[in-house]
Amino acid sequence: MRDDTDSTVLFSERLSPAWWIWLVAAGFSAAWVLVFQPVSAVIGVIVALIVFGALAVVLTTTTPAVSVTRRRVRAGRASIEPWLLASPEALRGEDARRARGVEFNALSYQCIRGWIQPMVRVEVADPEDSTPYWLISTRRPEELAEALRKAGAQSRPDAERPKGEQAAASPERL
16 A cells, blocks of 8 residues: 655745746847837737747746655656755855856756756765756755755655665666
């Protein structure tokens, strides 16, 4: 029987665009009115509305989600078992800037958005994975780091086994 706590959401967030991204999209769309002004103001307004609609669709459909459950950590298109992650670290301000800049490792997995400054860096503890860490944008880095710690502690294959018993390979990893 499956434990209902396995699917309990410990953290969830959509990395939706900031208000100023929508302002830029509106300004870009409004510029089309000026482009079509010599032809027809009505056509310009129609084109501007179509352009804004297309931008809105792109901005909302490409918005990644971050979620943590006892069984899975998802950031954008990637997912991993929580017990394969270690040492989550909430980063703000200068620490976050350095993580995106001079300390950046190109082998890392990134689910980052430029309009969300805080982030969490979490090490990948899987020896078979060449990814050293995940870098995840979040508006609530302390909450995400705590959810990752909690999920990692609860999901360890050895957590529910008696001492001395070897853990079998996770069926999801085979």
